[in-house]
Amino acid sequence: MAFADYHDEIYFDGLHGVVPSLPMTFDDLEPLGEAAMPPAVRSYVVGGAGNEYPAGQRHCVRAVGPRPTHDGQPHPA
Numbered sequence: 274m275a276f277a278d279y280h281d282e283i284y285f286d287g288l289h290g291v292v293p294s295l296p297m298t299f300d301d302l303e304p305l306g307e308a309a310m311p312p313a314v315r316s317y318v319v320g321g322a323g324n325e326y327p328a329g330q331r332h333c334v335r336a337v338g339p340r341p342t343h344d345g346q347p348h349p350a
């Protein structure tokens with residue numbers, strides 16, 4: 274099953290009043306993810322998981338857009 278099929282299933286079920294059994298928003302999923310991870314893993318993920326943007330700052334990066342690299346190309350997200 275392709276990812277789009279999951280999206281379509283949730284969408285069309287919603288048209289018929291069927292609510293997903295799993296949370297669908299970041300605010301609902303974040304505490305579940307944090308509870309499922311050991312502290313060292315949680316710290317790595319919250320710290321940006323090696324992408325140089327801490328989780329709390331990702332909204333700022335999205336608002337400003339990608340910054341160019343030293344050669345003028347868009348920075349990989």
